[in-house]
Amino acid sequence: xxxxxxxxxxxxxxxxxxxxxxxxxxxxxxxxxxxxxxxxxxxxxxxxxxxxxxxxxxxxxxxxxxxxxxxxxxxxxxxxxxxxxxxxxxxxxxxxxxxxxxxxxxxxxxxxxxxxxxxxxxxxxxxxxxxxxxxxxxxxxxxxxxxxxxxxxxxxxxxxxxxxxxxxxxxxxxxxxxxxxxxxxxxxxxxxxxxxxxxxxxxxxxxxxxxxxxxxxxxxxxxxxxxxxxxxxxxxxxxxxxxxxxxxxxxxxxxxxxxxxxxxxx
Amino acid sequence: xxxxxxxxxxxxxxxxxxxxxxxxxxxxxxxxxxxxxxxxxxxxxxxxxxxxxxxxxxxxxxxxxxxxxxxxxxxxxxxxxxxxxxxxxxxxxxxxxxxxxxxxxxxxxxxxxxxxxxxxxxxxxxxxxxxxxxxxxxxxxxxxxxxxxxxxxxxxxxxxxxxxxxxxxxxxxxxxxxxxxxxxxxxxxxxxxxxxxxxxxxxxxxxxxxxxxxxxxxxxxxxxxxxxxxxxxxxxxxxxxxxxxxxxxxxxxxxxxxxxxxxxxxxxxxxxxxxxxxxxxxxxxxxxxxxxxxxxxxxxxxxxxxxxxxxxxxxxxxxxxxxxxxxxxxxxxxxxxxxxxxxxxxxxxxxxxxxxxxxxxxxxxxxxx
Numbered sequence: 001x002x003x004x005x006x007x008x009x010x011x012x013x014x015x016x017x018x019x020x021x022x023x024x025x026x027x028x029x030x031x032x033x034x035x036x037x038x039x040x041x042x043x044x045x046x047x048x049x050x051x052x053x054x055x056x057x058x059x060x061x062x063x064x065x066x067x068x069x070x071x072x073x074x075x076x077x078x079x080x081x082x083x084x085x086x087x088x089x090x091x092x093x094x095x096x097x098x099x100x101x102x103x104x105x106x107x108x109x110x111x112x113x114x115x116x117x118x119x120x121x122x123x124x125x126x127x128x129x130x131x132x133x134x135x136x137x138x139x140x141x142x143x144x145x146x147x148x149x150x151x152x153x154x155x156x157x158x159x160x161x162x163x164x165x166x167x168x169x170x171x172x173x174x175x176x177x178x179x180x181x182x183x184x185x186x187x188x189x190x191x192x193x194x195x196x197x198x199x200x201x202x203x204x205x206x207x208x209x210x211x212x213x214x215x216x217x218x219x220x221x222x223x224x225x226x227x228x229x230x231x232x233x234x235x236x237x238x239x240x241x242x243x244x245x246x247x248x249x250x251x252x253x254x255x256x257x258x259x260x261x262x263x264x265x266x
Numbered sequence: 267x268x269x270x271x272x273x274x275x276x277x278x279x280x281x282x283x284x285x286x287x288x289x290x291x292x293x294x295x296x297x298x299x300x301x302x303x304x305x306x307x308x309x310x311x312x313x314x315x316x317x318x319x320x321x322x323x324x325x326x327x328x329x330x331x332x333x334x335x336x337x338x339x340x341x342x343x344x345x346x347x348x349x350x351x352x353x354x355x356x357x358x359x360x361x362x363x364x365x366x367x368x369x370x371x372x373x374x375x376x377x378x379x380x381x382x383x384x385x386x387x388x389x390x391x392x393x394x395x396x397x398x399x400x401x402x403x404x405x406x407x408x409x410x411x412x413x414x415x416x417x418x419x420x421x422x423x424x425x426x427x428x429x430x431x432x433x434x435x436x437x438x439x440x441x442x443x444x445x446x447x448x449x450x451x452x453x454x455x456x457x458x459x460x461x462x463x464x465x466x467x468x469x470x471x472x473x474x475x476x477x478x479x480x481x482x483x484x485x486x487x488x489x490x491x492x493x494x495x496x497x498x499x500x501x502x503x504x505x506x507x508x509x510x511x512x513x514x515x516x517x518x519x520x521x522x523x524x525x526x527x528x529x530x531x532x533x534x535x536x537x538x539x540x541x542x543x544x545x546x547x548x549x550x551x552x553x554x555x556x557x558x559x560x561x562x563x564x565x566x567x568x569x570x571x572x573x574x575x576x577x578x579x580x581x582x583x584x585x586x587x588x589x590x591x592x593x594x595x596x597x598x599x600x601x602x603x604x605x606x607x608x609x610x611x612x613x614x615x616x617x618x619x620x621x622x623x624x625x626x627x628x629x630x631x632x633x634x635x
Contacts, residue, residue, distance in 0.1 A: 160351035163318055166338040167345040168365035169416060178364075182355040 023244065030237035042238040049215045050223035051239065057131070057206075057219065058199040061138045065195050066188065069146025074180075076147070077154040091147045094140055102140050103208025106133060129211035134219065137205035142198045146191035153187035186257065193254045197247055267329045267419040267452050268294045269315065274324030276310050276476075284310040286476040288324075292454070292469065297446050299463035300456045302473030303499070308456045311473070312422050315454070316345050328420065344413030344451075346423040350405045352397040358384075358408050359393040365416035383411040386445070403434050410442070414449070421446070423455035427462065439466055460500045464488065472496050494606050497535045504541070504578050506534040515605070518574035519552045524605050533606040538567065540601040541580035543590075550597030554578070559590050566590070570598070 030038060041047060075081075076088055094102065110127040111117045120127055127133045161183060165175040181188075203221040210217035212226065220239055227235035269292040276285040285307040292298050300308035313319040315326060317338030326334040333341050353361050362383055366376045384390050387407040397405055406426065413421060426442065427435045443466040446453050457463055463470050464484045472479040472487060472495075480492045491497035494505060509516045510526045515534055526532060546553060554570040557577070566587025568580045578598070582590070590596075 160347055160349060161353055163338075164345070164347060164351040164353070164412075165364070166318070167316060167343060168412070169339045169342075169368045170364070171339055174368060179353060183353075185355075 026237065026240055026244065029233070030241055033234045033237060037234045038238040038241070041232070041235040042242065044235065046214055046218070047223060047235065047239055050218045050220045051242070053131075053134075053218065054200060054220040057134055057138055058196055060135050061142060061199045062192055062195050064135075064139060065142050065146050066192060069143070069150060069191060070184075070188065072147050073150035073154055076151055078159065088151075091144050094143050099137075099141050099202065099204030100208055103137050103205035106137055106140065106205070106209050110136070128209050129213070129217060131217070133209035134206050134217060137209045138199050138202050141202055141205050142195045145194040145198065146188070149187045149191035149194070150184055153184045157183050189257045190254065193250055193257065197250050200243060200246060268292065269420065269452070269454075270327040270330075271311075271315070272325040272327070274311070274314060274326065275322045276307075276314060276319060277322045283476050285314070285321075288476070288478050290471060290478060290481050292452070292471075294329075294452055295450050296452060296468040297443065297466060298454045298469045298471060299467035300454060300471050300473060301460060301463040301499070302458065302479075304458060305475075306473035307476035308471075308473045309424055310476075312424055312454060312456050315420075316343050316422050317341050318345075342416075342419050344416070344418035344421040346406070346409045346413050346421070346426050348425040348428060350397075350409040352405060352408055352412070354397055357394050357396055358389065358400070361397070361408055362412045362415050364412065369416060379415060380411075383415055386414075387411045402430050403438060406430065406438065410445075414451075419452065421451050421453040423453065425456050425458075427457070427459075442466070464500070470500070472499060474499075491535075491604070494533045494535055497537075497604065502538055502579070502581075504536040504538065506536075506576070508532060508534060518576055519572050520576060520578075520600070521551075522600070522603060522605070526605075526607070530607065534603055535606065536578065536600055536603045538579045538581040539565075540603065541578060542599050542601060543568070543580060543582055543586060543596045544599060546595045546597050550599075552598040552600070554596055554598050556590050556592055556594040556596065558592055559587055561587070570596070572598070 072087075072091065076084055076091075097105075107128050108114060109116060110120075110133060112121055112126075112128065117127060125132075127136070161179050162175050165179045170178070201221060202219075203225065206219055207222060207225070210219065210222065212218055212222050214226075218226065220243055224236050224239050224243070227233075227239070271291075272289050274285055274288045275283070277283050288307075288311065300311060302308045310319060314321050314334070317333070317336060317340075321334055324334070325332055328341065328343075338345075353364065356364070359380055362380045363376050366379060371379070380393075381390075384393065387410060389404060389407055389411070392400070392404065397408070400408065406429075410426075423442075427438055430438060439462060455467075464487075467484060469481065470484055470487045471481045474495050480487055480496045482490075487496060487500050491500065494503075497503050498505060506515075506517055506520065508531070510524060510528050510530050510532060512528065513523060513525075515522045515524060515532065517534065520534070522534065524532065543554075544550065552572060554572050557569040557571055559569075560567040562581075565581045565583060568582055568587060568590060570578050570580060572578060580598070
């Protein structure tokens with residue numbers, strides 16, 4: 001009994017130190033700046049530009065990651081081919097590689113001094129230090145989320161329902177839309193939520209490939225980093241709190257989706 | 267729709283030969299059972315007819331039209347899966363309507379057809395339920411209604427009663443049988459339960475290790491098994507492996523006349539119900555001692571030991587079995603037996619039923635011991 005009380009108080013203390021503390025500190029310090037200062041900082045064109053850029057990147061990444069994630073997961077589970085186990089392992093690579101290193105790899109491959117970078121540069125189209133590079137970097141770090149979410153869901157669902165659909169006269173496309181997709185809907189939503197959260201917060205990989213140019217390639221997290229470095233604490237707090245709020249909303253959404261998914265199953 | 271299968275084989279990627287060189291023909295409007303032990307190839311056979319597995323070689327014809335190269339959705343076959351494979355995210359109505367929606371029927375037709383099917387499978391009022399909210403028997407009936415909705419020309423059922431408890435299984439069997447007769451739809455179901463096959467099939471195909479052991483009506487398969495395997499799988503048997511000596515089986519007191527040359531190996535098969543017990547007497551050829559009696563409801567199963575330690579099991583009527591005890595001495599008469607040669611081909615059928623009945627009448631059953 002004493003052990004249990006000890007353990008649970010330790011857990012609470014740990015949560016306090018690790019999670020609530022920092023959030024509390026952020027809100028407390030921001031409060032010290034005053035609401036009007038925060039609001040003014042948030043409406044600065046640089047800040048608005050950075051937030052818009054982050055939202056744009058997130059939207060594009062979510063669409064691409066969802067499409068390719070579903071495709072990859074289907075390939076891994078439903079159409080195993082030679083080397084599928086290797087592919088299945090490589091999917092996790094972005095989890096293992098530091099985002100900064102991931103960004104660095106992209107610079108090496110697509111940078112202005114690389115073959116591909118030089119070629120697209122000639123065409124008047126920059127990848128690194130521009131939006132395409134930032135999208136690529138974010139795609140790289142978020143790629144495992146959708147696949148990892150869907151592979152077990154697809155495995156558990158099996159192919160029975162698809163077979164039943166075929167026996168009822170449905171072709172591959174109808175079967176995919178009306179049977180496969182609805183049965184993995186919960187997994188897709190969860191994967192999207194994780195992808196959104198990560199895209200909003202990604203810093204390392206984006207920093208390396210973007211060059212952090214104000215009002216050109218400065219995303220929201222980069223803006224916070226720059227503001228903090230420039231001792232513009234009100235600017236850093238305002239955007240930080242906004243990002244934090246979005247993250248909390250996403251978290252709540254995620255829990256709701258989870259309950260919705262379970263409710264459907266029960 | 268009639269079904270013809272020609273020299274069909276299926277070898278899986280791992281080298282497993284699930285079906286080997288199988289040919290048969292089934293008639294329109296009949297209910298056929300694919301019967302056999304698990305791993306016998308019966309489910310693979312069914313899935314090849316459905317188009318869910320691609321044959322390695324051979325041909326499949328439905329109503330004379332070759333279909334083995336067609337995808338499942340173009341074969342107009344209804345399929346009831348062992349686990350029902352209902353669409354989990356759709357309610358009962360939508361499950362049954364799925365095939366009709368694929369056919370782009372108008373909604374009035376769909377409503378009418380689904381409601382007719384629901385009435386037929388006795389599930390009215392459950393339209394809005396999700397599959398998870400149904401019992402096993404209800405799910406099975408939804409699966410059946412869904413398969414029948416598009417009026418398929420052939421209905422395939424993979425172990426349709428396996429996941430249902432014993433009492434309900436009997437009811438569902440009879441119910442499915444009636445439905446099939448009413449609608450006159452050609453059907454095949456897979457089962458490993460010989461009782462089920464005997465009870466509701468017009469025709470039974472017995473599978474063993476990827477090959478057809480026998481195809482026939484339930485009576486043919488039961489009364490004239492073509493191999494010892496069929497005899498043992500469909501009903502119970504006493505089975506003896508022995509040689510031939512001077513035109514008789516070399517089985518001690520179980521000495522039966524057979525036509526084969528001396529020295530050949532034969533398998534002798536006797537069904538327990540073809541062994542009758544009579545009171546012991548020194549004149550009887552086969553004398554036995556009771557080892558054990560087991561009450562099985564409709565009859566007694568009696569294990570006996572003959573001279574030379576040969577054992578045999580008999581099924582005797584209740585009235586007779588009730589007076590039998592271990593160590594009792596009785597005499598046996600074998601009403602019929604079958605012998606198969608070493609290659610498991612049927613060779614001799616001995617069925618002196620008439621004689622046996624006449625002789626038995628000397629001993630009223632009640633006083634048999």
